[in-house]
Amino acid sequence: MKRNLAFVLVGIFSLAVVIGLWTPQAASAQAVKLKYANFPPAPTFPCVQMERWKTEVEKRTAGKVAVQTFPGGTLLDAKNMLDGVIAGTADIGCTSMAYQPGRFIVTNATALPLGIPSAKVGSRVLWDLYEKYKPQEFADVKVLAMFTTAPNNIMSKVAVKKLEDLKGLDLRASGGAAEVLSAWGANPVGMPMPETVEALQKGVVKGLFSSLEVMKDFKFAETCKHVTMTDTSIYPFTVIMNMKSWEALPADVKKVFDDLRVEQSEWTGVYMDNHVKEAMEWSKTTQQVAVVNLSPAEKAAWNAQLQPLTAKWITEAKTKGLAAEQIISDLQALIKKYSQ
Numbered sequence: 001m002k003r004n005l006a007f008v009l010v011g012i013f014s015l016a017v018v019i020g021l022w023t024p025q026a027a028s029a030q031a032v033k034l035k036y037a038n039f040p041p042a043p044t045f046p047c048v049q050m051e052r053w054k055t056e057v058e059k060r061t062a063g064k065v066a067v068q069t070f071p072g073g074t075l076l077d078a079k080n081m082l083d084g085v086i087a088g089t090a091d092i093g094c095t096s097m098a099y100q101p102g103r104f105i106v107t108n109a110t111a112l113p114l115g116i117p118s119a120k121v122g123s124r125v126l127w128d129l130y131e132k133y134k135p136q137e138f139a140d141v142k143v144l145a146m147f148t149t150a151p152n153n154i155m156s157k158v159a160v161k162k163l164e165d166l167k168g169l170d171l172r173a174s175g176g177a178a179e180v181l182s183a184w185g186a187n188p189v190g191m192p193m194p195e196t197v198e199a200l201q202k203g204v205v206k207g208l209f210s211s212l213e214v215m216k217d218f219k220f221a222e223t224c225k226h227v228t229m230t231d232t233s234i235y236p237f238t239v240i241m242n243m244k245s246w247e248a249l250p251a252d253v254k255k256v257f258d259d260l261r262v263e264q265s266e267w268t269g270v271y272m273d274n275h276v277k278e279a280m281e282w283s284k285t286t287q288q289v290a291v292v293n294l295s296p297a298e299k300a301a302w303n304a305q306l307q308p309l310t311a312k313w314i315t316e317a318k319t320k321g322l323a324a325e326q327i328i329s330d331l332q333a334l335i336k337k338y339s340q
């Protein structure tokens with residue numbers, strides 16, 4: 001009897017060891033693997049938020065999901081992001097909506113000069129706008145996050161102190177930010193952010209109009225020794241997922257992704273706002289970058305030039321059958337709400 005009991009115990013013990021050894025492997029073999037594509041280099045903010053999302057997802061799903069990240073346009077570049085995600089080249093993708101202004105008319109309204117004061121506020125405003133209008137261009141994808149940059153400022157090789165300094169100046173910008181530059185009399189040159197490095201080196205452009213963390217992350221402070229503070233307009237971003245990949249997820253994983261949507265969007269805004277401060281400290285103290293703050297009178301003149309932009313957007317959006325006036329008044333109310 002005693003010997004039989006010993007056999008049973010050894011048997012149970014062996015089984016436990018075998019299960020113990022095999023279960024983690026079995027679980028990881030079953031883990032859902034997701035490819036996440038991004039267009040700019042790894043140290044820049046869209047990729048920092050991507051790595052943060054990966055870490056949170058892998059933690060919160062306890063290994064049920066493994067996210068493989070592809071920064072630097074290695075899987076999909078900026079302009080192919082939405083189509084590449086719809087086609088399934090990547091399961092998830094992140095892009096700047098300014099690169100396809102005609103495709104993202106509603107969400108790009110956030111880039112109008114409406115006074116978004118920070119990336120944190122911009123990100124909440126953009127998310128709520130998306131939630132209310134659910135624009136048609138997102139019908140074939142699952143939206144996982146929406147965030148904006150901090151307000152745009154001029155980074156240039158030459159000092160820009162008044163409107164006349166901008167006349168005909170070649171500055172890189174896209175979408176709504178490019179419209180703002182045009183209204184000021186500058187010459188916007190459109191290209192995705194990663195291409196700006198070479199364009200600046202070759203002298204194709206004399207500077208750019210975007211959020212200031214790029215002074216450090218792309219080392220633009222090495223060539224652009226001047227910053228003019230305008231705090232006008234932002235760049236809106238979206239993170240989208242292939243619909244079939246989304247639908248194939250277990251319910252508990254879907255819940256983790258859903259619960260992360262607003263949190264991730266706001267996290268990115270806060271990261272951006274803090275990183276802009278850090279990057280400008282670095283630019284001023286180690287790169288001798290000079291900052292121009294416009295006088296109130298000068299700023300009023302700059303703002304006056306931007307008056308027609310929102311009306312122009314409304315006219316164009318109406319021809320597409322959009323509730324253009326309502327979208328603008330919603331945006332103004334949301335900016336007010338989240339700025340408090």
Ligand code: 3IO
Pocket residue numbers: 040044045046096098149174191192193194209210211214235
């Ligand atoms: C941006 C795009 C890629 C990496 C860092 C960035 N910081 C601000 C932007 C905004 C943008 O899309 C652009 O083209 O200026």
